[in-house]
Amino acid sequence: IDANEEVFIPSDEIWVYDLEGGIWQVFHMSGEVPPSMSGTCGSSLGGNMYIFGGCDDGGQTNQMFCVDLTDGRYVWKKIIPLCGSAPSHRDKLSCWVYNGKWMICFGDGTMKFMYLTRLKAAGLNPRLM
Template structure:
């Protein structure tokens, strides 16, 4: 950790672009960034800050394990005491990786969620998420797809803004744009799915049981 990041991590709790949730009358805050000496400094991913809502006392709790990299534009959601982090952008580009941690455990440890079923959504950031019946429902975001993925996607669910030369496997270029997709992750079965959606009177109908 460089000195600027260390200073940002220990000097104050102010931050932006983080994720926060309440569990058992405790506010949990993870990730985000601060501005230090005019530069954005990412907050460390190996700790989470807790605020007891009765006393107003703050503390920081270490998280071990396979932690996410320094992410911006990620999406964080919780089910009971488990925090899930999906997507975002780091120094290597956009991500479609998922991580989870049970913050109720005495010793918290990150787990990279890799053993999943279904098709993992394409890399993205600036997406949104909500929880429904133990499932994480993601919508939108900016990211990239291969040309083949774009050809197999309806024109309304991914709007191509630009193309760039890069290598993804055997594909030499990729398409960048905004998603209009809904992706569902079932935390019980570790399964990704894409529910049927339709637009009705400027509203999105989502067929999720």
């Protein structure tokens, strides 16, 4: 592997750190394992860890996954919205829990990519703007 080559770490393991004992432990995950990616956002709500977005070999995504952290089984589940539409594809975003709801915003997204693509198609140099 080239030192300058980006490598996505697999999503089929979770590392747990015991704050009192000072020990790291790895657990292997199963289920609908998210693709290996970077730039995801994760937050915990009700004993579940949720991740959204990120960038994999295919580019940015707007997929959402969760895993129950309380049962010790660590099984990924893909979340499909029941109604409405998901946010745009993005990575390197922010998320938090407020008032019992999981919220996301910001990030590098496809809207930025589409804007820059349109500028280049119009013969403009986005770096000069």
